[in-house]
Amino acid sequence: MMTEKQPFRLATGGLVDRAAPLNFSFDGRAITGFAGDTLASALLANGVRLVGRSFKYHRPRGILSAGVEEPNALVEHRSGSRREPNSRATVLELYDGLVATSQNRWPSLRCDLLSVNSWVSSFIAAGFYYKTFMWPASFWERIYEPMIRRAAGLGRTAPAHDPDTYEKATAFCDVLVIGGGPAGIAAAVAAGRTGARVILCDEDFVLGGGLLGDKAEIDGESGVDWARTMAGELAAMPEVSVMGRTSVTGVYDGGVFGAVQRVSDHLPEPPVHQPRLRFWRIVARRSILAAGAIERPIAFGNNDRPGVMLAGSVRTYINRYGVAPGRRAVIFANNDGAAGTLDDLAAAGVGVAAVVDSRDGGSAAVSAAAARHGAVMHAGAMVTQAHGGHGLRSVEVLTSDRQRERISCDLLAMSGGWNPTIHLTSHLSGRPRWDEAAAAFLPGSLPPGMTVAGAATGNADLNACLASGAANGLAAAHDCGFSGRLPFWRGYGSGDGQSHRPVQPLWRVPGARGKAFIDFQSDVTTDDIDLSVREGFGAAEHVKRYTALGMATDQGKTSNVAALGVLAEIAGTDMASQGTTTFRPPYTPVAIGALAGHARGMDFHPRRLSPAHPFETEQGAVFVEAGAWLRAQYYPRPGETWLQSAEREVRTVRGGAGICDVSTLGKIDIQGPDARAFIERIYCNNFAGLQPGRARYGLMLREDGFVLDDGVTMCFSDTHFVMSTTTANAPVVMQHMEFHHQCVWPELDVQLTSVTEQWAQFSVAGPLSRELLRRVVDRQHDIANESFPFMSVAQVTVAGVTARLARVSFSGELAYEIAIPAQYGDSLLRELMRQGEAFGVCLYGTEALAIMRIEKGHVAGGELNGHTTAADLGLGKMMSAKKDYVGRILAQRPALRDPERPTLVGLLPLDHGSQVRAGAHLVASGQVANLENDEGYVTSSAYSPMLGRWIALGLLASGNNRTGEVVRACDPLRGTESLVEICSPQFYDPTGERLHG
């Protein structure tokens, strides 16, 4: 019956392609499977049963399931930078060249030295973290934590940058169907035939769900063929898309669903231009959850031995993959599904030694199947213990007459009943409710627009699945305005026509010997739950935290309900009173890459470049990030340090002329009859008298009275102003103004438009700047000192192109800012530099800019820090008393007017050679440098080429009255200290003569 190369592969049957062998490796061993296999089915076909070690005790583990719920068979998939830990072998689609490695073992899977953890397990039982490592504290970091990190854990993350790409996409539909089993297919077909836009998401790579692992028939064809036929019909519908390999992972407000599409995980590498994963945001008006059900394990001694499997999964391996998961089986169940399991095992030629039905008296259906296949029937009996180390050898059965019997077998097919897969129903805080008749948690309140169909409703009967799917699909389409007829299919499931006895819950076997696992992945046993209750952590949410139950990557898919069952037994209550578990997104693990999409590395956020970036790059600029912008920081010449470059640039500006790209400054175009009135309310200083052709420095407060931003606003007419903001605050100021315009004073007729990116802007500064500009600005414009004085603005042309010229200065020199539509920015800068050659002009960056503004005592980011008032910055006199403006009232609060508040001062180190750094704290001389004596700090500092020494700005308590005093500038972070003298913040040209030159 079995093929030679794959000793457990059946000669016929299943959905694998025996003509398409695939080579793969597990722990370095070369193995062959077939197209259509998962890694798990291929391993089982080859007799590989030991695939991993457990999280805490390093117990040998095999394959429990055939689906997403798998807690044991976790492997590292791929190698090198593509290595992904904790990949479930049961859903990993086999491809040629697949490389998988077992996890959490050392030095090898068969010989794991840390399995000694098993023998000292009494020391690492539930809650051991809390009890064992209480003291001494220093031991935690140095000894316990590294020890635990080595001993516990699962796979390793990739060692290098992920070479794959990830995408995000959005889709819209009328009806979203979640799950591609009989109910999901029925729903999608019923809705699709009405013409509604339908998306069917199925996590599997073949449509059919439970039909694939069963021997069902629908309308005279096999369930598999029916699924294929329906898939063909769906594919032909233009408004329907079937998304295979796509897991819906979360439900969000407003009919939004998250889904991960595994575009390339089944391929050796993503194809060119294809991502590895695509994260979908699906917006659906109606949704149908048809996610099926997950089988429950039973807790008996050593129930984690490789060879102990879920019964439905055993059937799936036989029917779907053509693999016998063992040679000699025992069935242990509390429900009638055992009959179908028996039939399938017998048909596959696997001997069934015994059927153990935990229900008192068993059931007719199961007994009949046992008689049919000559298996020993143990009704009202329990499997108490499994034997065998790396693989199951035998089980111990406690019969109904209290006899212990040992039965040899290499496969135990167990079934504790089924948990409907209702996780998504509770993502919007719906609480599942316990249904006594179904002996299962069923959906409570549902997310708006969602209905449930198929086995997820608690009724897995094939006809019920088909009927509920069709009815829900049609109803959902109806809700969206479509109409059609209700389809009908007649199915025959494997248990049909037999009498049924209901499932009788069995969470743990009384009298079990050895560790009886509830949560395989977190290594939580029934004893751990007992212990947790004994120690006072008996509530479900406490048990979870005390034992880590349900907290592994499988999120307790096979354990959460069982734990509640055990708790109910201990408490002697029913399930309903144990409450319920809360399911949260994601339903299955989602790679971080999928959530990040393209937003990583340099694409983490958009990078904004000045229009003149190309020229600046040619000129050798070193760029610095300023928010999302890249700004030229300095332009080094050969052999220069950054400070030497900045110093040269300052001297060139102050001695002749320099040009700085200030395109990044925020620019807000303000137009309308009420433009001036609006600006008056936004700035704290007076703009009523600002004439067309003039500019004014403005200071803006937040409503709480602190300074928000500053900048120059130009007036072109009574109804047209252009405001500039600092680079960093441009978006904040825009939003601040939009809020006040639309929400506070909607009656003002004014329009605000951000034109930051529409204009390139350059500061041309230095005593020769006017001469330079005369050569660039078209001749007809008069920019002579007298006709175009300080704070003048004008529309001008440059080579016929409209530009704006403003005589403003941040450097303290005679200076202009010239703005031109962005597309001419690069050309204008080239032209300015060409014409400036005769004047020895240089480009200067943000370093030189910062030095010159500190020399002039102008405030910037260090001082405009959100904690300073206008008065703190020495700008208190700007606050108008004649008008209302944002921040006026709350700036009058006593604490904001306290004369002892830290205010802006200049600081000069007494020792000319010593440096003061921003961040150093100011302490009165003779005082101890501690928090109590802290009187302020240094906000900005620079080496001043003009003064030949370091200078600084700072905020110092009562700073206005302390000129001449010497204080300590203490920088404990860098271990430096210097004495500094308080002075005026205007270090250079305090009278401002140079501005008017």
Next chain:
Amino acid sequence: MRIHCPYCGERGVEEYSYRGDATVRRPDANGPDALERFVEYLHLRDNPAGSHQEFWQHLHGCRAWLVVQRDVRTHAIESVVAASRRVAR
């Protein structure tokens, strides 16, 4: 969450930015108790379990400020109007 912008139609919450309580109105700065009123305007907020009127801006869309009536327990949105169009109290 999805918000129906009166100008752009229904859009995902990721296009919007949240400000908070839209029931507060900037007080008269010339009133006798202006300081007290402004402190309330800026800092005092009700925290209703249920329907709440709040400001959202369609920041990555048309930039309209909106007044959204939303149940903060269920995130169900009852109404959306442009802030500049809402009827003065």
